[in-house]
Amino acid sequence: MTSYGQFCPVAKAMELLDERWTILVVRELLLGSRHFNDLRRGVPKMSPALLTKRLRTLERAGVIRRTEVGGRSVYTLTDKGEELNEVVDALSAWGIRWIGELGDADLDPHLLMWDIHRSMPIDRWPRRRAVLEFTFRDVIGKAGSWWLVVSEGTPQVCDFDPGYDIDGTVVTDLRTLTEVWRGDIDWRTALADNTITIMAPAEIRREVPDWIGQSESAAVPRPA
Known part of the structure; x- marks a missing residue:
């Protein structure tokens, strides 16, 4: 860790927390990630070696503890x-209030779908198994198609067709769904201007925005 050479508590805290990726690793742990692979999915652009290094640093600092359960850390x-x-x-x-502008490099379908799957309101989904397909018009290749599956109250995100019947397909671009999820725009606006299209029976189309919802940041007041 880099020392600032100051007694200031902010400086002392930042000696640990301002190393690249560290606070995002803490964010993932706060959001419930417990295993290395889950942490990786929350920081997909971080190398496994660097994640291992940061976890060891946090463990030495007493911020986290590592245990072995069934042979897994x-x-x-x-x-x-x-x-x-x-x-x-x-x-x-x-x-979200003051650094709102998103560059193209900030858009990541892997992180977006992972974040949606762990934060969406599961209690609003049907009690039966339900499946939504997502197609990003502007994402080329395998990362352009995703599936959310909720069965018996357990959510799963797939980057491959899980083979179940599809309740509906959400067609959009990556930026639009990211902005809706963050709360920069709302579902009604995106559906009205056709930047999001939901292909499903009418009763499902009405329900999908409630199934997905928005992230907690959507509730944060924005400057005028």
Whole structure:
């Protein structure tokens, strides 16, 4: 860790937290990721080697603990780490209010679909197994098609056809769905201007926006 050579508590905290990716790893742990592969899906552009290094640093600092369960490493936040929840929430709210512009490099279908699947309101989905297909018009190749499956209250995101009957298909571009998820625009606006099209029976079309919802950041007030 880099030392700022200051007694200031902010400086001391940032000696640990301002290393690249560190606060995002903490964010993933706060959101419930416990295994290495789940953490990787939340930071898909971070190398496995660097993730391993950051986890070791956080463990040495007493922010996380690592245990072995069934031969797999399980990472959990300590009380010290849980206190960072308020820090991450504050950064998220500040970022959505004041650093709102998204460049093309910020758009990532893997991260978007992973975040949607773990945060969407499962209680609004049907009690039966339900499947939504997502097609990104502007994403070339395999990453342009995704499936969300909810069965018995358990969500799953797939980058391959799971082979189940499809309830509906959401056709859009990556930027639009990202902006809807963040709360930059709402579902009604995107559907009205046809930047999102839902191909499904009428009763399903009406329900899909409630099935997906928006991220917590959508509730953050924005400057006029």
